[in-house]
Amino acid sequence: ELYTDPSQLTKSEYDFVVVGAGTAGNVIATRLTEESSFSVLVVEAGISNVGILAAEIPFLGQTLSPDTSVTWNFTTTPQAGLDGRVLQYPRGRVLGGSSTINFEIWTRASEDDWNRYADATGDNGWSWSEILPYMKKSESLVAPTDHHNTTGEVNPSVHGTSGPIQISLPGFPSEIDERIINTTQELPSQFPYNEDMNSGVPLGVGWTQCSVGTDGHRSSSATAYLEPALTRSNLDVLIMTTVTKLTTSSNITGVPHFDTIEIAQSPSSDRFQVTATKEIILSAGAVNTPQLLLLSGIGNSTALSALGITPLVELPDVGQHLADHPFLGNHWFVNSTDTLESIARNATLEGEDLTQWEANGTGQFSDPGANQIVYSRLSGNEQPAVDASAGPLAAQFEILPVNGFVSFIEATPNTGNFLTLATAVVSPVSRGSITLASNDPFADPIIDPGLLSDPTDVDVMVQAVKASKEFLTASAWKGFVLSPTADLAGATTDAALEAYVRNSTSTVFHPVGSARMTSGGSTDGVVTPSLLVKNVTGLRIVDASIFPFIPASHPQACVYAVAERAADLIKAAWA
Numbered sequence: 001e002l003y004t005d006p007s008q009l010t011k012s013e014y015d016f017v018v019v020g021a022g023t024a025g026n027v028i029a030t031r032l033t034e035e036s037s038f039s040v041l042v043v044e045a046g047i048s049n050v051g052i053l054a055a056e057i058p059f060l061g062q063t064l065s066p067d068t069s070v071t072w073n074f075t076t077t078p079q080a081g082l083d084g085r086v087l088q089y090p091r092g093r094v095l096g097g098s099s100t101i102n103f104e105i106w107t108r109a110s111e112d113d114w115n116r117y118a119d120a121t122g123d124n125g126w127s128w129s130e131i132l133p134y135m136k137k138s139e140s141l142v143a144p145t146d147h148h149n150t151t152g153e154v155n156p157s158v159h160g161t162s163g164p165i166q167i168s169l170p171g172f173p174s175e176i177d178e179r180i181i182n183t184t185q186e187l188p189s190q191f192p193y194n195e196d197m198n199s200g201v202p203l204g205v206g207w208t209q210c211s212v213g214t215d216g217h218r219s220s221s222a223t224a225y226l227e228p229a230l231t232r233s234n235l236d237v238l239i240m241t242t243v244t245k246l247t248t249s250s251n252i253t254g255v256p257h258f259d260t261i262e263i264a265q266s267p268s269s270d271r272f273q274v275t276a277t278k279e280i281i282l283s284a285g286a287v288n289t290p291q292l293l294l295l296s297g298i299g300n301s302t303a304l305s306a307l308g309i310t311p312l313v314e315l316p317d318v319g320q321h322l323a324d325h326p327f328l329g330n331h332w333f334v335n336s337t338d339t340l341e342s343i344a345r346n347a348t349l350e351g352e353d354l355t356q357w358e359a360n361g362t363g364q365f366s367d368p369g370a371n372q373i374v375y376s377r378l379s380g381n382e383q384p385a386v387d388a389s390a391g392p393l394a395a396q397f398e399i400l401p402v403n404g405f406v407s408f409i410e411a412t413p414n415t416g417n418f419l420t421l422a423t424a425v426v427s428p429v430s431r432g433s434i435t436l437a438s439n440d441p442f443a444d445p446i447i448d449p450g451l452l453s454d455p456t457d458v459d460v461m462v463q464a465v466k467a468s469k470e471f472l473t474a475s476a477w478k479g480f481v482l483s484p485t486a487d488l489a490g491a492t493t494d495a496a497l498e499a500y501v502r503n504s505t506s507t508v509f510h511p512v513g514s515a516r517m518t519s520g521g522s523t524d525g526v527v528t529p530s531l532l533v534k535n536v537t538g539l540r541i542v543d544a545s546i547f548p549f550i551p552a553s554h555p556q557a558c559v560y561a562v563a564e565r566a567a568d569l570i571k572a573a574w575a
């Protein structure tokens with residue numbers, strides 16, 4: 001049943017209560033209610049995704065953020081590494097969470113990333129070979145919207161065929177596709193072609209897989225997991241309701257046992273309580289999960305007391321070690337009018353694209369917009385002072401080519417046609433934090449992703465910009481790429497490049513690690529390898545906040561895999 005107000009709930013006790021119907025939360029709710037004996041309530045602060053056209057049309061997904069009715073309209077603290085700039089920091093606030101508003105890129109990181117999680121936690125269940133079945137379980141590789149022959153563009157043997165999330169290759173060609181593939185043939189040592197970057201070995205240049213179905217619709221945790229499960233009598237979903245606090249009614253085992261959530265629709269509305277007889281599962285995401293732990297008295301006791309919150313559990317790592325991917329849109333003018341800007345500038349064309357998508361789910365609107373990805377490492381003599389990557393198979397930086405102007409901090413110019421080679425530091429050293437501004441659950445937390453706060457990351461970003469220039473030296477770009485835009489053109493020395501990087505970098509919205517997993521015996525960290533919150537009972541965390549290190553990839557596929565494994569861990573614990 002779907003409820004829109006806590007007063008509609010017909011009971012105040014469930015076996016499991018899931019906080020947040022986001023990417024991970026919906027996997028948990030769906031998998032747990034496969035057991036007919038389990039009752040589950042999911043509480044979501046945001047609205048329903050149903051009927052939101054921009055959430056269905058891949059090309060329009062980017063219009064859902066920042067600052068819309070389906071996002072938490074957060075901002076960061078002034079970022080010292082970015083010349084003190086403040087960034088908008090949206091997260092999904094809607095059924096499906098960030099999977100309803102993200103850019104649909106589907107990447108799994110490398111074998112080394114996952115094997116490092118296993119090493120760091122002492123749990124081989126997080127290793128590449130053990131997590132791969134869960135990656136497959138979450139997805140179905142389906143035909144692209146244009147049904148083109150994908151031989152050589154993806155390796156079906158590393159993919160799932162019957163999981164909920166539909167993933168596919170781009171179904172609308174762009175005029176840079178061929179130039180990019182030709183570049184891999186011309187510069188194979190630096191930019192080798194990779195048939196499938198989701199095989200565990202992501203390095204090279206490959207076709208982007210996206211969470212988009214053959215019907216041209218976004219596949220999110222709301223559409224793919226939750227919607228089909230909503231008819232189950234053991235699943236209730238309550239939307240437009242914020243969990244304000246977790247409370248404890250007993251400590252039979254000598255440590256606090258968290259079994260109750262407090263919920264409200266607005267700061268002034270009535271508070272309701274719901275109890276979980278088995279577990280509370282926190283899936284509120286990398287910003288709100290630590291916020292809710294802190295509001296509930298779990299964190300650094302001194303800091304909590306200073307805010308008038310009674311400390312219940314000393315766990316100083318809550319909200320610490322936040323990691324994110326710095327992202328920089330590098331732009332060039334191109335000798336073409338067939339770029340993405342042309343659509344936004346031409347209402348007739350935009351209307352035609354919409355009509356085509358509505359007719360049969362094909363065309364430009366079925367395509368999120370980045371048809372290839374480059375994952376790379378610095379060569380021997382360029383190695384950074386600290387290599388924070390998981391190992392030789394893990395990327396240090398990414399180049400994301402787009403046939404148009406992409407920036408999250410700059411408006412698209414009114415004239416000119418552009419190529420973007422966005423660069424991102426995907427194995428950063430920098431860390432930030434989530435802390436509380438006040439004890440008001442409706443106040444935004446203080447978000448400091450610490451972007452480029454470590455000089456090593458600046459160095460890697462500078463090298464990544466150089467690599468993107470190198471990419472364009474292939475003859476495939478001759479006659480197409482005209483010149484870099486003024487900011488990039490002016491960055492001719494290393495000092496000028498550093499200034500450019502600090503002035504123009506933002507984020508690609510991948511915060512993780514703010515409630516990180518460590519080994520069971522470690523006094524650091526927030527959760528055990530089974531994702532149970534340390535020093536309490538009754539409470540588990542399943543979302544992007546548990547990663548001990550940031551995956552060197554776009555993280556959603558990794559979040560789904562974590563949630564699929566977590567669902568099995570929970571089922572096993574209560575079998």
Ligand SMILES: Cc1cc2nc3c(=O)[nH]c(=O)nc-3n(C[C@H](O)[C@H](O)[C@H](O)COP(=O)(O)OP(=O)(O)OC[C@H]3O[C@@H](n4cnc5c(N)ncnc54)[C@H](O)[C@@H]3O)c2cc1C
Nearest residue numbers: 020022023024045097098103104105243285544554555556
């Ligand atoms: C704009 C944008 C673009 C992105 N693009 C990509 C991409 O192309 N590819 C990729 O792999 N990743 C991308 N990401 C990142 C990816 O989407 C996230 O890493 C992932 O979805 C996080 O999943 P989660 O389960 O941790 O949190 P979320 O999916 O954010 O879910 C958290 C849910 O909890 C709810 N919630 C929070 N607090 C409360 C509360 N107190 N009470 C009730 N409910 C609450 C939220 O409203 C939300 O629905 C993008 C993210 C953004 C924001």
